[in-house]
Amino acid sequence: MSDPYYDAKDLKHFGDMAEHAPHLGKKFFDYYGAVFEDGALSAREKSLIALAVAHAVQCPYCIDAYTTASLEKGADIEQMTEAVHVACAIRGGASLVHGVQMRNRAQKLGM
């Protein structure tokens, strides 16, 4: 995180976002905490999903946070790398599958 727009130390101030809208902040953070508890999916599986999504949305805070969380919840670097490839495949696949729209349009316009 060398870009000054992103400072790793700011992550610990995430909770401060509740300050000027505490009722909304509380709802969000209660919900956020509940999402990551063990449920039909384990906390480890949820952390790996979050890690993959963090790469898809390219959030450096989330990448730091869910790398740590995934390790703490028992995932290893091979499992985490595969999770990132899932994000990569979906992002790449999403681009490629839009090629079908391109082909449809090209077929309609072309001779």
Added chain:
Amino acid sequence: MSEPAKRLETLHARGRALASPAEQRRVLRELPLVEEFDDALVRTGLAPLTATGIEVLQINLGKLCNQTCRHCHVDAGPDRRETMSRQTAEACMRALERSTIATVDLTGGAPELSPQFRFVVERSRELGRHVIDRCNLTIIETPSFADLPEYLARHRVEVIASLPHYRKLGTDRQRGAGVFEKSISALRKLNAVGYGDGRSGLELNLVTNPVGAFLPGCQASLEAEWKRELERDFGVRFDSLFTITNMPVARYLEWLVDSDNLGQYLERLVTAFNPSAARGVMCRKTLSVAWDGTLYDCDFNQMLELGTVVQPRRIEDFDEALLTRRAIATDRHCFGCTAGAGSSCGGATA
């Protein structure tokens, strides 16, 4: 994440300054921290920290080990020669005999490598005490200790075995190349004599330490996953999984310093201080004996040479009444046992 050294040697063998407990304490003391451990105890109404009894006599039989794990707080290894004498082992057994202590917890190094191991196991069992062997598993794979599973089962010894992960990568990174495969083989041998089957009463518990500078996850959640994966991939069964936080002592401290993780790791331990975990710290119900007979509040204090703050200070002078409500010696490393869900030789405490 650096590559593991091909063959890690002890701090002692490499002549590192950090081999000295005084130097380790100095490095920890120089860090800027937002709070001292004793202040955290005061803030939460737990000062002064005192023992609540002695339920466990933890005997460190010596520093000799067949492994050289990267996170070892003992700086144990094949070159270490500190080992308990028969005279000290007998003093431990005399203290046990005249006490109400229910459990004897044997650690090291690899405790089985101590010439006193079988004497202490058998005498403790004769005295009707529960015995725990903190086993590194690979010792079972060495030819001269092939009879260990059968021996431990015969004497109804609980086995607490180290296995940082149910996959090879993390295990070998922390404990050395080839350790994972040997550990699985050893676990199968323990299963074969009845350990971990849930019926024989032969308890087999696993310990996981994080492979890096982070805290362990939820013990119950990890246990369910460890059980599923070890059974599915290797047919291995066990009873419980204990999560243990790595202590910034000896080789783990060295790794934290060398990887530039020490400051943020200590900060993480301090900010994760949990009063419930502090109430349940193991030193409140444990007495630790070193290979040379010196008494400590826990094995970590032993490695930092922070002796008991009250008399008696040697096992030969053991006095249960004086030691039962003793004040506990604390310092910054104690944050390791009070962070998050807590950590002890029996896993999470909160």
